[in-house]
Amino acid sequence: DGGITQSPKYLFRKEGQNVTLSCEQNLNHDAMYWYRQDPGQGLRLIYYSQIVNDFQKGDIAEGYSVSREKKESFPLTVTSAQKNPTAFYLCASASGETQYFGPGTRLLVL
Amino acid sequence: QQQVKQSPQSLIVQKGGISIINCAYENTAFDYFPWYQQFPGKGPALLIAIRPDVSEKKEGRFTISFNKSAKQFSLHIMDSQPGDSATYFCAASRMDSSYKLIFGSGTRLLVRP
Numbered sequence A: 001d002g003g004i005t006q007s008p009k010y011l012f013r014k015e016g017q018n019v020t021l022s023c024e025q026n027l028n029h030d031a032m033y034w035y036r037q038d039p040g041q042g043l044r045l046i047y048y049s050q051i052v053n054d055f056q057k058g059d060i061a062e063g064y065s066v067s068r069e070k071k072e073s074f075p076l077t078v079t080s081a082q083k084n085p086t087a088f089y090l091c092a093s094a095s096g097e098t099q100y101f102g103p104g105t106r107l108l109v110l
Numbered sequence B: 001q002q003q004v005k006q007s008p009q010s011l012i013v014q015k016g017g018i019s020i021i022n023c024a025y026e027n028t029a030f031d032y033f034p035w036y037q038q039f040p041g042k043g044p045a046l047l048i049a050i051r052p053d054v055s056e057k058k059e060g061r062f063t064i065s066f067n068k069s070a071k072q073f074s075l076h077i078m079d080s081q082p083g084d085s086a087t088y089f090c091a092a093s094r095m096d097s098s099y100k101l102i103f104g105s106g107t108r109l110l111v112r113p
Helices: none
Strands: A004-007 A010-013 A019-025 A031-037 A043-051 A054-057 A064-066 A076-078 A087-095 A098-101 A105-109 B004-007 B010-014 B019-025 B033-038 B045-050 B056-059 B062-067 B072-077 B086-092 B107-112
Touching: A004 A087, A010 A019, A019 A031, A019 A087, A019 A105, A043 A064, A098 B033, A098 B045, B004 B086, B010 B019, B019 B086, B019 B107, B033 B062, B045 B056, B045 B062, B045 B072, B072 B086
Parallel strands: A010 A105, B010 B107
Antiparallel strands: A004 A019, A019 A076, A031 A043, A031 A087, A043 A054, A064 A076, A087 A098, A087 A105, B004 B019, B019 B072, B033 B045, B033 B086, B056 B062, B062 B072, B086 B107
């Protein structure tokens, strides 16, 4: 069953804590992306990776970090430096121009 | 120049009616324009997409109309159904910018039975 999986579905962060969101794809796509979605707003790009071991900052990278050690995996870490992390986080992968999205992770702050 | 402006913010249509959502862009270097459909708590799903060398594309009840000179494109949903009730996002990207998607702010569509 091909697709993009994100885990967990819900994640709670305590003050000063780093948390990591998982994104895995078995579509054999080279490119992967992380977006943040706030209520009533469009998606904003956090980081993207065109190839393994390489990634670039998007429009709102501050307070986030990523790694791309494997083609299938693109985890996102929300660091304590991100002061307003409550949002819906979406991972996508792409072959060419078409991006396919995962089901999302909702991050809440305790 | 990187913005994509989407309207209306919300839309209510009767079952069987036509839903129309509009988007405008500034950057003429954009060369790919997809529309995504998102249900609450789910990830967006690609609905239909168009390139600027085509003025219209139709897939089932969904049609994109593209006006290159006006830098506008729109989504038309014919015979709208309650199951179409969702949030719709337009987007734009460029091949020379790694196809990073620039999203509109979304339109919340409600189709009444």
